[in-house]
Amino acid sequence: xxxxxxxxxxxxxxxxxxxxxxxxxxxxxxxxxxxxxxxxxxxxxxxxxxxxxxxxxxxxxxxxxxxxxxxxxxxxxxxxxxxxxxxxxxxxxxxxxxxxxxxxxxxxxxxxxxxxxxxxxxxxxxxxxxxxxxxxxxxxxxxxxxxxxxxxxxxxxxxxxxxxxxxxxxxxxxxxx
Numbered sequence: 001x002x003x004x005x006x007x008x009x010x011x012x013x014x015x016x017x018x019x020x021x022x023x024x025x026x027x028x029x030x031x032x033x034x035x036x037x038x039x040x041x042x043x044x045x046x047x048x049x050x051x052x053x054x055x056x057x058x059x060x061x062x063x064x065x066x067x068x069x070x071x072x073x074x075x076x077x078x079x080x081x082x083x084x085x086x087x088x089x090x091x092x093x094x095x096x097x098x099x100x101x102x103x104x105x106x107x108x109x110x111x112x113x114x115x116x117x118x119x120x121x122x123x124x125x126x127x128x129x130x131x132x133x134x135x136x137x138x139x140x141x142x143x144x145x146x147x148x149x150x151x152x153x154x155x156x157x158x159x160x161x162x163x164x165x166x167x168x169x170x171x172x173x174x175x176x177x
Contacts, residue, residue, distance in 0.1 A: 027140075027142050028139070028140060028141045028142050028143075029141065029142060029143045029144070029145065029159060030135075030136065030141050030143070030144040030145070030159050030160075030161045031144070031145050031147050031152070031155045031159055031160050031161065031162075032132055032144055032145070032146060032147065032160075032161050032162050032165050033146075033147040033148060033160070033162045034125070034128060034146050034147070034148050034149075035148050036162050036166075037128050037162055037165050037166050037169065038121060038124055038125070038128065040162075040163075040166045041124075041128075041166050041169045041170050041173070042170050042173075043124055043127075043169075043170075043173055043175060044124060047120040047121075047123075047124065050116075050120065051113070051116055051117060051120060054112070054113065054116055055113060058109035058112070058113065061105060061109070062102075062105060062106055062109060065098075065101065065102045065105055066102065068098060069095070069098050069099060069102050072091070072094060072095045072098050073095060075091060076088075076091045076092060076095050079091055123175075123176075127169070127173055128165065128169055131165055131168050131169045131172065131173075132144055132161070132165055134168075135161065135164065135165065135168060144161065147160075147162075
């Protein structure tokens, strides 16, 4: 019994000894919602508008293709009882070709939109990181966490640097030409 108490006491002393430097080192911690920064800053709003224009263009093309496909399907259904076998097969082949074209259009559109999203965020994120790093160094933060990267049960609102990062980013960011 004394041996177990001694082990437990030793473990508690070690835990306290190891956690004391960690607690002392965590002087100042900040939090940034990077996604909110990207959507709120001026360059992010411009990028979102550029993305929306591309999205709308693809959406219109997909909807047009859907209407054509639906028209072919309706013709095929109406002609099942009246068309000869050869004409019916020809309509089915036309419908299948259009369906493949439609699937390819949707796939290509999704890929292009994903690539555009990566491109736009790839331009902004490193610049936002520079602002966060600079702010952290100037104001002597021990740690600044990305609120989107890890789930946090709680953080104090006064430690949220998001809007300050947006303001600093808007003030200092100059897009490459």
